[in-house]
Amino acid sequence: MLPNFPRKLYDVVAGAAGDEAERYHLLGCSVLEDAWLEAVKVHSQRPFLFLAENVFVYFMEAQVKSLVLRLRDHFPGAELVFDGWTPFFIWLGNRQLSSSKFAGLLRWGFWRGQEIEGWGEGIHMLGQWGFFDQPEPRMDPYRWMAPIFRLFKPMRIFHFQLGETAG
Numbered sequence: 001m002l003p004n005f006p007r008k009l010y011d012v013v014a015g016a017a018g019d020e021a022e023r024y025h026l027l028g029c030s031v032l033e034d035a036w037l038e039a040v041k042v043h044s045q046r047p048f049l050f051l052a053e054n055v056f057v058y059f060m061e062a063q064v065k066s067l068v069l070r071l072r073d074h075f076p077g078a079e080l081v082f083d084g085w086t087p088f089f090i091w092l093g094n095r096q097l098s099s100s101k102f103a104g105l106l107r108w109g110f111w112r113g114q115e116i117e118g119w120g121e122g123i124h125m126l127g128q129w130g131f132f133d134q135p136e137p138r139m140d141p142y143r144w145m146a147p148i149f150r151l152f153k154p155m156r157i158f159h160f161q162l163g164e165t166a167g
């Protein structure tokens with residue numbers, strides 16, 4: 001489904017880190033800071049695919065928007081894949097967390113991927129899919145949720161192109 005991207009991976013981490021490897025590097029900073037953009041930019045001759053897994057839900061919409069626009073401006077033509085939750089699911093999650101120390105932790109939800117396209121020129125949704133759309137053995141324990149996820153689409157994966165590749 002996704003094009004063939006080079007296998008050099010960076011994780012931008014705010015907290016815990018795993019082991020680095022030849023093609024796997026950790027950058028110890030917030031994804032909301034500019035420092036990591038410069039570090040990654042040295043590979044600008046190659047295509048970029050950014051993956052954000054279970055991270056954007058913790059940010060305010062303005063923070064995600066600012067990040068998406070900066071990715072578009074620094075890496076024109078890059079692609080971005082992330083999980084997006086509906087506002088109802090964010091509300092439900094916060095309700096569940098309300099009596100814990102994580103109360104109010106979930107912040108950003110949206111109803112339709114087209115909302116993100118409206119954030120700026122060159123932002124195009126290439127696709128979206130649900131966790132249960134394809135057979136996936138790791139999801140088997142949760143398969144009882146599949147009808148709910150298909151009907152209400154509470155969280156999905158979104159794939160965007162950010163701007164056009166120069167030249």
Ligand SMILES: C[S@@+](CC[C@H](N)C(=O)[O-])C[C@H]1O[C@@H](n2cnc3c(N)ncnc32)[C@H](O)[C@@H]1O
Pocket residue numbers: 012013014015016029030031032052053054055058
């Ligand atoms: C729920 S975990 C998800 C981790 C992993 N992506 C996964 O799906 O298993 C949320 C992650 O977001 C990271 N995070 C939160 N705020 C961040 C920020 N401002 N910059 C970079 N990472 C952040 C945390 O360090 C944590 O690792």
